[in-house]
Ligand SMILES: [Zn+2]
């Protein structure tokens with residue numbers, strides 16, 4: 340079938356719209372007609388080529404409608420509304436424990452650019468190979484072939500065009516707070532970086548009843564947004580003495596920190612501000628060379644019983660947690676849609692530029708009639 344997709348691997352600052360041939364869904368797969376797809380920083384990082392082979396169709400916050408079922412698919416019907424999350428094998432110990440973001444096969448299944456048998460679902464109009472199955476979706480496209488585990492069914496009365504970011508950015512922040520760190524009523528937390536992930540973490544911390552929520556960012560407007568979403572204390576990231584200021588909010592440091600940045604200096608800070616027995620969660624590794632080599636202060640971790648915790652996809656099981664997040668939205672407790680900016684699919688270059696510059700917190704491409 341002829342589809343429109345945005346292709347990475349031909350240079351340029353953003354994926355370019357092209358016509359591609361897409362094969363029919365194979366056994367265990369479905370074809371999704373995409374309605375919208377969010378743009379996440381992983382897409383920005385992968386566009387020039389990092390982990391995945393090229394040329395490739397990126398995109399991993401897709402939302403759409405089931406259009407065709409491959410052989411053996413059960414539990415879905417044509418016309419179902421779905422959002423797409425990461426791919427996973429379903430059989431390894433992590434998958435069986437309901438933690439599919441730590442699937443043993445996560446790298447080949449999400450970043451391999453093909454199925455495990457080596458095939459791809461896409462090719463150019465003259466037959467040249469194009470990589471697909473990015474996070475099991477490659478959703479910068481009018482249509483996507485997805486393994487059934489990637490799709491999460493959503494209620495039809497929810498606004499589908501808004502839901503894609505639940506599949507990565509929002510679940511990374513909200514799941515990080517609720518599922519991974521298990522922040523609870525009366526706890527204190529500092530969130531570093533208030534982009535889409537950090538703001539989702541702030542909303543979730545408010546939702547669970549955290550007593551003090553400290554937001555740290557360089558951008559005044561984002562801090563203002565963090566305050567609207569529930570931050571009790573906002574600190575500019577370029578101020579002096581940030582660590583003592585944050586520790587001073589509670590007098591003894593915070594129970595949790597949640598770092599969404601890749602700066603080594605912020606990783607240091609996120610450990611420095613912990614109270615005794617505090618846990619520092621992080622969702623991005625320190626970028627090599629950004630501000631020198633980074634190493635945790637082991638004595639402070641030992642003496643305070645502190646923990647450092649890597650978190651992927653909010654530790655969440657998408658099949659149960661994403662509908663739960665949508666329900667929180669419906670109840671007005673997770674207003675993530677306020678950080679979305681919509682762009683017609685054809686304006687993907689502008690959307691990428693606005694994501695890079697920070698002008699848009701969470702750009703969403705509209706593929707369907709809404710574009
Ligand atoms: Zn992502």
Ligand SMILES: [Zn+2]
Nearest residue numbers: 428431434442
């Ligand atoms: Zn697995």
